[in-house]
Amino acid sequence: MATRLTLKELSKREDRLSPGHRLCAGCGASIIVRQMMAAIDEPVVIANATGCLEVATTIYPYTAWRVPWIHNAFENAASTISGVESAYRALVRRGRVEEENVKFIAFGGDGGTYDIGLQALSGALERGHQLMYVCYDNGAYMNTGIQRSSATPYGAHTTTSPAGTVIPGKQQFRKDLTAISAAHNIPYVAQASPHRWKDLMQKTRKGVAANGPAFLNVLSSCNRGWRHPTDQTLEVSRLATETCYWPLFEVEDGEWKLNYMPKEKLPVEEWLKLQGRFRHLFRPENRHMIDEFQADVDRRWEHLLKLCGKA
16 A cells, blocks of 8 residues: 555546446535545445445446445445455455455445444444445435435425424434444544545545444535535535534544644534525524534534544
């Protein structure tokens, strides 16, 4: 594994997720996958939970994947890749296949990770499989019609948490799945965003090199569900980090490390106002929800600073 990631070297690598897939223009998931796959030197095997990434890259009889790839049900990407990893190790021990340092990776959206797939993910992490699970977090069940998930931010409009006069968007705050994964005491956990490509790619390399399970939670903008122009994907991602809604950090063998400290912590409404799903929060009767959103961001940020020894 090379110690440095340079654009010149990366530009010469073949994309492991080919052009021609049917993900939306500006989709964060395709950007994330291409960056992560380019960061890995070794052979990889992918398990992919049902979701946008799966249906849009493998519409029968076509596939955009240039690596071994397995589709599985919504809830069991972690179980599937655990089984593949275990089978590979067993075949190597028996001399049936030659060891090639294959990396085993599962991709799932927040629906298939935070909610439906949480049991399988927790089991895989607890058992200690040599794999990396990647959640591309777009904050709702985007593939099936933009329904709320436990990753959906407070106040967001979705088809199952509609913004109206009775209920002004989602009433619960987002689950902290990165912290839940870190509580499994696995070798490597990280939170990342595609707007800082080098950070994401370095975390990818650490994840696949970890001596045991790794979990990466990556912010994945969905312009259809977030309601922003297709050319604003990375700007919206950047503001999520600059406002500390989506801080960048890692947990290596139990040690929490902050990877990025904004020079100026922006108010969270700078992130909210770019997205149509939060438009209703700027009405006079709902402005208090922005204050509540900000208070939650501040609380989580201060807690993270303490964990990282920055408070």
